[in-house]
Amino acid sequence: MSNITRVGVDLAKNVFQVHAVDASGNVVTNRMLKRDRFLAWCCDLPPGCLVAMEACSGAHHWCRQLRDRGLDARMIAAQFVAPYRIQGKSGKNDANDAAAICEAASRPHMNFVPPKTLAQQGMLCVHRLREGLKQERTACINRIRGLLAEFGIVLPQSPQVLRQHLSDLIEDAGNDIAGMARLVLQRAQEHWREIEEHVQWCDQRIAAHQKDDEQVQRAAELKGIGPVTASAVVATVGDFKQFKNAAQFGAWLGLTPKQNSSGGKSSLSSITKRGSNYLRGLLIQGAKSVVLVGKHNDDPISQWAQRLRERCGWQKAVVALANKNARILWAVMTKEKRYDAFHVSIPPSAIAATA
Numbered sequence: 001m002s003n004i005t006r007v008g009v010d011l012a013k014n015v016f017q018v019h020a021v022d023a024s025g026n027v028v029t030n031r032m033l034k035r036d037r038f039l040a041w042c043c044d045l046p047p048g049c050l051v052a053m054e055a056c057s058g059a060h061h062w063c064r065q066l067r068d069r070g071l072d073a074r075m076i077a078a079q080f081v082a083p084y085r086i087q088g089k090s091g092k093n094d095a096n097d098a099a100a101i102c103e104a105a106s107r108p109h110m111n112f113v114p115p116k117t118l119a120q121q122g123m124l125c126v127h128r129l130r131e132g133l134k135q136e137r138t139a140c141i142n143r144i145r146g147l148l149a150e151f152g153i154v155l156p157q158s159p160q161v162l163r164q165h166l167s168d169l170i171e172d173a174g175n176d177i178a179g180m181a182r183l184v185l186q187r188a189q190e191h192w193r194e195i196e197e198h199v200q201w202c203d204q205r206i207a208a209h210q211k212d213d214e215q216v217q218r219a220a221e222l223k224g225i226g227p228v229t230a231s232a233v234v235a236t237v238g239d240f241k242q243f244k245n246a247a248q249f250g251a252w253l254g255l256t257p258k259q260n261s262s263g264g265k266s267s268l269s270s271i272t273k274r275g276s277n278y279l280r281g282l283l284i285q286g287a288k289s290v291v292l293v294g295k296h297n298d299d300p301i302s303q304w305a306q307r308l309r310e311r312c313g314w315q316k317a318v319v320a321l322a323n324k325n326a327r328i329l330w331a332v333m334t335k336e337k338r339y340d341a342f343h344v345s346i347p348p349s350a351i352a353a354t355a
Contacts, residue, residue, distance in 0.1 A: 007052065008020075008099060014035055015033065017031075019101070042066055076105065077111075084107075117238065144166065206228055210230060215333060
């Protein structure tokens with residue numbers, strides 16, 4: 001195994017497929033390993049050997065483990081691996097996937113995914129739990145509404161109104177709710193309260209993250225970025241300097257338009273929606289609030305968003321502001337400065353002309 005220079009690993013729950021090549025690209029081995037034998041096999045690899053894997057569940061853990069053992073472990077986004085599977089879609093299996101990962105890792109232009117730290121992954125667990133609880137809360141509320149509708153009781157579509165009247169409806173003997181249905185509604189109400197407590201616990205963890213992390217504090221100063229968005233962005237990205245410029249960061253979030261250009265004619269359409277749906281959704285939701293109340297604020301960002309809304313419409317103004325916030329966020333993080341709403345940026349060409 002001393003002649004192995006590059007390894008592609010197809011991760012799974014119980015078995016891993018490894019595809020190893022030497023400096024000339026010749027296949028040294030392509031075999032299956034049990035999960036508990038993988039690290040022992042990797043310890044026999046030469047120091048600094050490139051070990052590539054798809055950025056999937058558990059990949060960050062294995063990447064940290066391999067780097068601690070002196071190997072050059074890297075992760076590749078799945079959509080960048082598929083073009084290197086020479087068998088195409090009809091030949092997808094573990095062996096071919098591992099070979100495609102190994103080949104993709106050899107490309108000099110390949111963009112690798114930086115591994116997340118334990119602290120980053122821990123904070124992202126809070127955000128995932130919070131999102132799941134929100135969906136569960138919505139399902140619980142809809143379930144209660146459906147049960148009430150079975151007995152002819154329909155309330156306005158507002159959780160506050162339902163919370164205000166639910167106890168009285170359960171205790172009111174004058175309505176037609178069956179006795180067993182009242183018990184069911186009581187249990188559903190208790191479940192709703194329990195979910196609310198779990199959501200509040202997640203919000204407390206996010207608030208503590210903002211209090212303890214200077215990056216989250218700087219991010220939360222932007223218009224349209226609150227504690228939840230700031231915490232999620234910092235926990236997901238980590239080092240913002242991995243992006244060459246602000247435009248690349250906005251493209252990574254999927255906030256830039258699709259391009260279908262040919263023959264010198266540019267054709268742009270809707271945004272690409274690449275990257276994290278969660279981060280992009282948070283940025284767009286925050287931008288909606290800024291566009292909605294922009295006419296009441298006199299800062300340049302709000303006024304710019306208001307003018308854009310009048311010229312291009314509501315939806316385009318919201319997405320444009322989300323993209324602008326992403327670019328400002330990159331600048332604030334990479335330059336380690338506080339957000340200044342009245343800052344006027346100077347193009348590099350103008351700086352070079354005055355030098």
